[in-house]
Amino acid sequence: MPPSSRPHEEPRDDLPIGTWTLLCLIAAGMTAAWLFLYFGVFLPRGVVQ
Amino acid sequence: MHINPLEQKWLYVSLAMIAIFLGSIFLTAITKGVHPPSHIETIDSASLHLSGEFAEDKLGVRQQPDGSLRVTLVAARYGFYPNHIEIPADTPITFRMASVDVLHGTHVPMTNMNTMIVPGYVSQITTTFPKPGDYPMLCNEYCGMGHDHMWSTMTVVAKENWHGVAKADNLGEKP
Amino acid sequence: MTDSAARRFVLDHFWIAFGAFGLACVLGVYQVLERSGIISALQSPAVYFASVSTHGVLMAFVLTTFFIMGFGYYVATTSLRMPIWNKGFAKAGFWIALLGTVMAAIPLLLGKASVLYTFYPPMQAHVLFYLGATLLVVGSWFWCVVMVVMLAQWKTAHPGETVPLPMFATTANAILWLWTSLGVALEVLFQLLPWAFGLVDTVDVGLARTLFAWTLHPIVYFWLLPAYIALYVFVPLAAGGKLFSDELARVSFVMIMVFGLPIGFHHLYADPQQAAGWKLWHGIGTFAVGIPTLLTAFTVVASLEVAGRARGGKGLFGWIGALPWRNPMVLAAILSLLMLVLGGFGGLVNASYAMNAMVHNTAWVPGHFHLIFAGTVITMYFAIAYHLWPRLTGKRLFSESMATLQLWCWFIGMVILSTPWHVLGLLGQPRRISSVTYNSLLTLAWKPYELAMIVGGLVLMGSAVLFLYNLFKTQMEGAAERDLTVSYAEALHPVGRLPDVLNGFRVWNGVILLLMIVSFGYPILQFFLLQTHNPSAWGY
Numbered sequence: 126m127p128p129s130s131r132p133h134e135e136p137r138d139d140l141p142i143g144t145w146t147l148l149c150l151i152a153a154g155m156t157a158a159w160l161f162l163y164f165g166v167f168l169p170r171g172v173v174q
Numbered sequence: 175m176h177i178n179p180l181e182q183k184w185l186y187v188s189l190a191m192i193a194i195f196l197g198s199i200f201l202t203a204i205t206k207g208v209h210p211p212s213h214i215e216t217i218d219s220a221s222l223h224l225s226g227e228f229a230e231d232k233l234g235v236r237q238q239p240d241g242s243l244r245v246t247l248v249a250a251r252y253g254f255y256p257n258h259i260e261i262p263a264d265t266p267i268t269f270r271m272a273s274v275d276v277l278h279g280t281h282v283p284m285t286n287m288n289t290m291i292v293p294g295y296v297s298q299i300t301t302t303f304p305k306p307g308d309y310p311m312l313c314n315e316y317c318g319m320g321h322d323h324m325w326s327t328m329t330v331v332a333k334e335n336w337h338g339v340a341k342a343d344n345l346g347e348k349p
Numbered sequence: 350m351t352d353s354a355a356r357r358f359v360l361d362h363f364w365i366a367f368g369a370f371g372l373a374c375v376l377g378v379y380q381v382l383e384r385s386g387i388i389s390a391l392q393s394p395a396v397y398f399a400s401v402s403t404h405g406v407l408m409a410f411v412l413t414t415f416f417i418m419g420f421g422y423y424v425a426t427t428s429l430r431m432p433i434w435n436k437g438f439a440k441a442g443f444w445i446a447l448l449g450t451v452m453a454a455i456p457l458l459l460g461k462a463s464v465l466y467t468f469y470p471p472m473q474a475h476v477l478f479y480l481g482a483t484l485l486v487v488g489s490w491f492w493c494v495v496m497v498v499m500l501a502q503w504k505t506a507h508p509g510e511t512v513p514l515p516m517f518a519t520t521a522n523a524i525l526w527l528w529t530s531l532g533v534a535l536e537v538l539f540q541l542l543p544w545a546f547g548l549v550d551t552v553d554v555g556l557a558r559t560l561f562a563w564t565l566h567p568i569v570y571f572w573l574l575p576a577y578i579a580l581y582v583f584v585p586l587a588a589g590g591k592l593f594s595d596e597l598a599r600v601s602f603v604m605i606m607v608f609g610l611p612i613g614f615h616h617l618y619a620d621p622q623q624a625a626g627w628k629l630w631h632g633i634g635t636f637a638v639g640i641p642t643l644l645t646a647f648t649v650v651a652s653l654e655v656a657g658r659a660r661g662g663k664g665l666f667g668w669i670g671a672l673p674w675r676n677p678m679v680l681a682a683i684l685s686l687l688m689l690v691l692g693g694f695g696g697l698v699n700a701s702y703a704m705n706a707m708v709h710n711t712a713w714v715p716g717h718f719h720l721i722f723a724g725t726v727i728t729m730y731f732a733i734a735y736h737l738w739p740r741l742t743g744k745r746l747f748s749e750s751m752a753t754l755q756l757w758c759w760f761i762g763m764v765i766l767s768t769p770w771h772v773l774g775l776l777g778q779p780r781r782i783s784s785v786t787y788n789s790l791l792t793l794a795w796k797p798y799e800l801a802m803i804v805g806g807l808v809l810m811g812s813a814v815l816f817l818y819n820l821f822k823t824q825m826e827g828a829a830e831r832d833l834t835v836s837y838a839e840a841l842h843p844v845g846r847l848p849d850v851l852n853g854f855r856v857w858n859g860v861i862l863l864l865m866i867v868s869f870g871y872p873i874l875q876f877f878l879l880q881t882h883n884p885s886a887w888g889y
Binding site for chain 1: 593643646647650651653654655665666668669690693694697698701703704706707775841
């Protein structure tokens with residue numbers, strides 16, 4: 126059975142800063158990659174409608 | 175309802191990221207008219223050869239009365255007809271295509287000429303080709319045992335070398 | 350779950366699912382070899398397209414539906430502590446679905462239904478294929494009814510109480526599936542079956558594709574939700590922690606239901622029979638349904654962070670290394686989330702309206718859905734299987750280290766298979782071809798990627814064998830496991846009373862109805878107003 130005691134409290138409340146940092150990095154990467162694909166690959170191949 | 179402050183901030187980050195994507199999409203749609211091909215027009219696939227627009231002698235590259243270039247193609251198992259076309263670079267080209275039989279798709283690799291051809295409907299797509307060269311036009315929707323072999327060729331000629339093309343003689347056809 | 354008959358019922362579902370999976374994996378290896386062209390004796394469009402059709406149906410419809418039903422029965426009985434409502438009804442659903450599967454399998458394996466798992470008209474398969482597919486879906490509806498009824502009965506017996514999260518999510522999935530499958534049901538009932546039986550000569554392909562698109566997007570959420578359920582209710586506990594937020598889990602499940610349904614036109618971006626305005630509307634909705642996944646990522650990773658820090662992880666990222674990587678449930682979650690980042694990004698690209706022209710019907714598309722479905726989703730199905738097998742069979746898992754090896758191999762194989770596949774798409778390779786015969790210079794660049802994919806396929810096959818072997822040995826030879834109880838993760842912050850909208854679905858069904866009318870009403874109606882010329886049946 127896993128331990129059911131409360132997790133050890135970080136000094137700054139229960140803010141998951143590792144998660145926040147990791148996901149912000151991923152979001153930044155995805156945004157950059159998307160913008161590169163949209164403006165750097167897709168549109169230069171020819172405007173389409 | 176309790177939400178952790180960092181998770182709430184993450185929600186705002188997510189919304190901002192999506193706003194950037196949608197914003198780019200709306201911006202290019204409004205300023206450059208960037209849209210997916212969406213021209214709703216029906217046609218009888220079984221009698222294409224009889225229709226004015228897709229009769230054999232009307233297929234290929236033609237100049238329209240307003241000066242624009244139109245490519246009229248028929249998709250049929252297993253090729254696009256006519257199976258070789260030449261067009262100028264850096265010029266908006268409008269493709270109008272119809273299928274005589276089943277679903278097809280057509281894509282010129284490394285370009286944005288990519289559209290479904292649905293029997294019963296006319297596909298219309300307008301795009302430009304920045305880079306001169308020889309390109310294949312490939313069928314990209316499963317259309318039967320010969321799907322692997324369904325392709326035609328397209329040459330994009332540099333604009334300054336473009337030799338012009340016959341005018342369309344089908345005045346009064348749909349734009 | 351103490352009722353041994355119920356446990357056997359769940360296992361029956363799982364064995365059908367994983368049996369289909371095993372066969373489909375063998376077909377997959379054949380396909381990746383055939384497509385590369387390196388073994389000329391294998392070349393055959395007829396065999397290839399029969400294989401792809403069978404592989405698609407087995408993986409996308411049989412593996413999924415049976416797994417989801419079995420898992421749902423397990424979650425319902427254990428989280429609500431109730432027996433299966435109306436066992437006879439539930440069994441009828443199972444047998445109807447199984448009959449449908451066998452019925453469709455016959456023409457598929459004989460090459461008489463080589464229309465791929467999307468079966469777009471006007472290419473026509475043997476009528477038995479359409480009948481079989483119909484029965485499979487109808488059988489699943491029995492399961493949906495059982496889930497909905499069990500939840501309703503529990504709520505009547507526990508007025509005002511909070512519905513356990515596992516069952517809230519499972520019922521959300523059942524309701525989602527009812528709404529989702531309605532599209533393809535309409536297509537099959539009113540268009541394809543009469544046409545396949547010869548009662549009508551022609552079929553409106555534009556309408557058929559529109560109805561199929563209704564189903565085609567939310568079906569992936571039907572498949573995904575059980576994986577998310579495991580991420581929320583099993584993984585935090587397996588890591589030694591608690592669920593970071595129960596309320597936000599419910600919010601995510603509701604958002605997926607509501608936004609996942611009215612967005613199918615991103616599958617029709619390149620089609621001529623729908624207007625750009627509707628495509629843009631569906632595109633906005635497609636981006637909206639990304640939000641619950643982004644929220645899920647935070648909630649699940651934060652749960653892992655809390656657990657990792659409790660195990661001694663220090664600093665910004667030390668908690669990652671401190672997690673129990675040797676625990677199959679935890680390892681599966683980590684690998685699944687990694688693939689969710691990459692596959693999710695691909696999904697963002699696919700959603701992007703006109704940018705779809707860059708990837709539509711290219712090899713990018715199967716690359717994407719293998720990564721996100723065969724990768725992210727199926728990895729969690731493996732983890733659920735490893736977690737439940739001892740509790741269902743009363744035997745300890747044959748080998749935990751084989752399970753973790755299998756999960757690593759699946760991940761590595763999937764990366765090796767899907768990365769070149771995405772690249773091939775950007776280089777313009779079409780999907781659904783059985784060989785590369787274009788006499789065009791630009792296709793020379795494709796060869797190395799195709800060869801790399803073979804390696805991926807072989808690694809995946811090895812992984813599939815390890816998975817099936819482990820479960821088989823567990824059931825046949827495992828040491829006795831006496832504790833059959835299952836535990837679900839506790840919430841970090843105990844949940845008090847929840848608003849009705851996070852404890853039931855009445856409001857959300859109303860919202861879904863409204864959104865579906867707005868998003869599909871006119872786009873479907875137009876086919877009855879337009880003068881269409883419908884094609885008749887074609888063979889392949």
